[in-house]
Amino acid sequence: MNPELLLSALMVASTPILLAAIGELVVEKAGVLNLGVEGMMIVGAICGFAVAVETQNPYLGFLGGAAGAAALSMIFAFLTQVLLSNQVATGLALTLFGLGFSALIGQSYSGQKPPATHDLWIPLLRDIPFLGPVLFRHDLMVYVSLALVALVWAVLTRTRIGLVLRAVGENHDAAHALGYKVVRIRIAAIAFGGACAGLGGAYLSLVRVPQWTEGMTAGAGWIALAIVVFASWRPWRVLLGAYLFGGITVLQLNLQAAGASIPVEYLSMSPYLITILVLVIMSADRTRAAMNAPASLGRPFHAAA
Amino acid sequence: MKRRTLLASAAAAALIAGKVSAQDKVKVGFVLVGPKNDGGWSQHHYESAVKMKEHFGDAVELVVQESVPEGADAERVLTQMALAGTDLIFTTSFGYMDATANVAAKFPKVKFEHATGYKTAANMGNYSARFYEGRAVMGHIAGKMTKSNKIGYIASFPIPEVIRGINSTYIHAKKANPDVTISVVWLFTWFDPAKEADATQALIDQGVDVILAHTDSTAPLAKMKEHGGVYGFGQAADMAEYAPEPRISSIIDEWAPYYISQVQSVMDGTWEAKATWDGIAEGMVGIGEFSDVIPEDVRAEAEALKQSIIDKSYHPFTGPLNKQDGSPWLAEGEVADDGALAGLDFYVEGVTGDIPN
Numbered sequence: 221m222n223p224e225l226l227l228s229a230l231m232v233a234s235t236p237i238l239l240a241a242i243g244e245l246v247v248e249k250a251g252v253l254n255l256g257v258e259g260m261m262i263v264g265a266i267c268g269f270a271v272a273v274e275t276q277n278p279y280l281g282f283l284g285g286a287a288g289a290a291a292l293s294m295i296f297a298f299l300t301q302v303l304l305s306n307q308v309a310t311g312l313a314l315t316l317f318g319l320g321f322s323a324l325i326g327q328s329y330s331g332q333k334p335p336a337t338h339d340l341w342i343p344l345l346r347d348i349p350f351l352g353p354v355l356f357r358h359d360l361m362v363y364v365s366l367a368l369v370a371l372v373w374a375v376l377t378r379t380r381i382g383l384v385l386r387a388v389g390e391n392h393d394a395a396h397a398l399g400y401k402v403v404r405i406r407i408a409a410i411a412f413g414g415a416c417a418g419l420g421g422a423y424l425s426l427v428r429v430p431q432w433t434e435g436m437t438a439g440a441g442w443i444a445l446a447i448v449v450f451a452s453w454r455p456w457r458v459l460l461g462a463y464l465f466g467g468i469t470v471l472q473l474n475l476q477a478a479g480a481s482i483p484v485e486y487l488s489m490s491p492y493l494i495t496i497l498v499l500v501i502m503s504a505d506r507t508r509a510a511m512n513a514p515a516s517l518g519r520p521f522h523a524a525a
Numbered sequence: 526m527k528r529r530t531l532l533a534s535a536a537a538a539a540l541i542a543g544k545v546s547a548q549d550k551v552k553v554g555f556v557l558v559g560p561k562n563d564g565g566w567s568q569h570h571y572e573s574a575v576k577m578k579e580h581f582g583d584a585v586e587l588v589v590q591e592s593v594p595e596g597a598d599a600e601r602v603l604t605q606m607a608l609a610g611t612d613l614i615f616t617t618s619f620g621y622m623d624a625t626a627n628v629a630a631k632f633p634k635v636k637f638e639h640a641t642g643y644k645t646a647a648n649m650g651n652y653s654a655r656f657y658e659g660r661a662v663m664g665h666i667a668g669k670m671t672k673s674n675k676i677g678y679i680a681s682f683p684i685p686e687v688i689r690g691i692n693s694t695y696i697h698a699k700k701a702n703p704d705v706t707i708s709v710v711w712l713f714t715w716f717d718p719a720k721e722a723d724a725t726q727a728l729i730d731q732g733v734d735v736i737l738a739h740t741d742s743t744a745p746l747a748k749m750k751e752h753g754g755v756y757g758f759g760q761a762a763d764m765a766e767y768a769p770e771p772r773i774s775s776i777i778d779e780w781a782p783y784y785i786s787q788v789q790s791v792m793d794g795t796w797e798a799k800a801t802w803d804g805i806a807e808g809m810v811g812i813g814e815f816s817d818v819i820p821e822d823v824r825a826e827a828e829a830l831k832q833s834i835i836d837k838s839y840h841p842f843t844g845p846l847n848k849q850d851g852s853p854w855l856a857e858g859e860v861a862d863d864g865a866l867a868g869l870d871f872y873v874e875g876v877t878g879d880i881p882n
Contacts, residue, residue: 222730225730226730229723229726229727229730233719233723236719323560323562327562330562330564331564331743331766333747333750336751424718424719428719428722428723429718429719429722429744429747429748430722430747430748430751431718431743431744431747433560433563433564433718433742433743433744434560434562434563435559435560435563435592435716436718436719436742436744437719438714438716438717438718438719438720439717440719469720469723470723470726470727473710473720473723473724473727474727474730474731476708476709476710476711476727476878477677477708477710477724477727477728477730477731477733478708478731479708479877479878481878481879483879483881484711484878484879484881485881485882488711488712488713488881
């Protein structure tokens with residue numbers, strides 16, 4: 221088995237869930253629980269695919285995917301932030317709606333081939349032995365996803381905007397008393413989460429598979445949601461979780477293909493098992509992990525209440 | 526007449542009318558494991574159902590439920606269909622077998638047909654196609670087309686149906702090319718395009734250059750097309766949108782004639798629960814066009830193999846064949862009987878790896 225190819229495939233396989241998870245992390249940090257990630261991802265997958273096919277430009281496709289999913293997330297934002305509907309129920313409804321809606325607009329796109337998303341040409345670095353093929357021969361979106369993790373981390377921990385966002389997530393009444401626009405900030409966070417999920421979905425339909433098939437996310441959104449929780453709402457742990465999950469998924473397929481003498485049952489459950497195990501061990505200190513969950517997560521806010 | 530009686534009698538009349546027209550029509554239900562446009566297995570069942578509906582026109586009412594998970598959900602969906610007055614229900618995935626049997630026991634007047642399983646009851650038949658005959662032809666082509674002598678097989682669940690396909694592929698690839706080896710990757714899903722694409726990539730990374738898939742989407746072919754230089758086959762559907770390469774031929778499920786004949790027998794009152802297992806000769810398994818990418822002589826050999834299966838002069842499981850552990854299975858010239866094939870749970874000699882439980 222070739223470790224270069226394996227590690228390189230790991231990055232591609234992990235990117236969709238990483239994108240979706242880092243977006244959801246920001247949403248949850250603002251105190252909103254959006255269970256519609258799966259629905260937003262699949263809408264992103266078809267919007268991205270459709271735009272890319274019509275324009276023959278994969279990058280416009282990614283933008284289209286992000287825009288489509290962000291627009292869908294605005295339905296959620298309107299229902300939960302303005303009409304104060306139950307977030308869990310609305311999120312689940314968003315997933316169901318997204319799956320059906322994407323199937324509807326995707327009717328004419330099955331069997332089509334998207335324009336190729338080429339790898340970036342990074343001179344010198346790409347020629348480093350081992351590290352070159354593993355790290356520096358990917359398409360733009362792989363680096364965008366990594367940059368997003370760094371950006372989210374930096375903004376959340378090092379900037380005033382991040383502090384305000386976290387304050388809104390921890391105690392929206394206090395944040396409101398201090399004069400921050402709780403609802404507006406949350407809507408912005410939801411839109412960001414939607415756009416990230418859309419990018420993840422578009423990455424599935426434009427790079428990882430690459431084609432449009434109804435229901436093609438097949439649960440990736442739920443994995444992203446789980447990774448946010450197991451990463452105890454920390455950006456770098458989200459990266460670790462996503463790469464662990466994606467990595468072990470690819471590794472177990474490669475081990476099977478290479479004919480390793482490990483029973484297949486263990487191999488196929490290993491991505492779920494190991495990802496959960498590692499992240500649970502890392503957050504073993506229960507009091508600290510519990511403190512990390514945004515205190516206002518999932519609670520509706522109304523200025524008059 | 527008082528207004529109330531008028532309304533009541535109108536309602537009663539409507540009820541009777543509804544009853545009569547419901548009896549005239551045969552209500553046929555289909556339960557699909559994936560979306561009805563997955564490009565493969567479920568789509569072909571759906572299209573065959575639509576052909577059946579077109580054949581009978583207004584005499585048939587068609588009900589389709591797509592993307593039904595195997596297990597408890599299936600039982601709920603089937604119960605609902607039966608309660609809604611469906612006369613004949615086709616359940617089109619192996620994993621629906623127990624759910625179908627349970628619901629069939631509860632609704633003795635409703636007729637059930639389960640695809641690719643082995644259970645029957647007074648009101649539950651089963652039907653399947655001898656896909657392994659198609660796999661034999663594909664296996665021969667795969668053996669001839671591989672340059673690295675490595676072929677790959679993306680497998681879904683470890684059920685006899687899938688294991689037959691792997692064995693048949695390997696036996697005939699090996700006959701065509703004694704140096705060939707087969708790598709099997711189990712996905713434990715019928716439909717997950719991302720996983721199917723990842724498995725394809727993993728096989729390609731291992732040096733495999735011909736890949737057969739026993740999952741439902743076209744994702745493996747999409748990945749092969751992106752990669753280039755790798756050949757694959759249409760599975761369940763022709764998948765001609767990926768021809769002439771990477772798709773170089775295909776196994777096509779032809780369910781429509783069977784659906785038409787079964788619905789007809791319900792109309793005639795002659796339906797009875799039986800087990801149907803038809804192959805290329807009966808028209809239930811179709812072989813897609815051989816692409817020009819395949820050399821002329823290999824195409825001729827594949828065609829000859831197909832003909833010998835059709836005229837029954839050759840059976841894909843003909844001895845001498847040993848089991849994977851080297852113990853003898855079929856003696857020289859001996860042909861596997863249907864009972865043994867229906868419950869096949871071992872690899873033939875030469876296939877590496879273990880079958881998961």
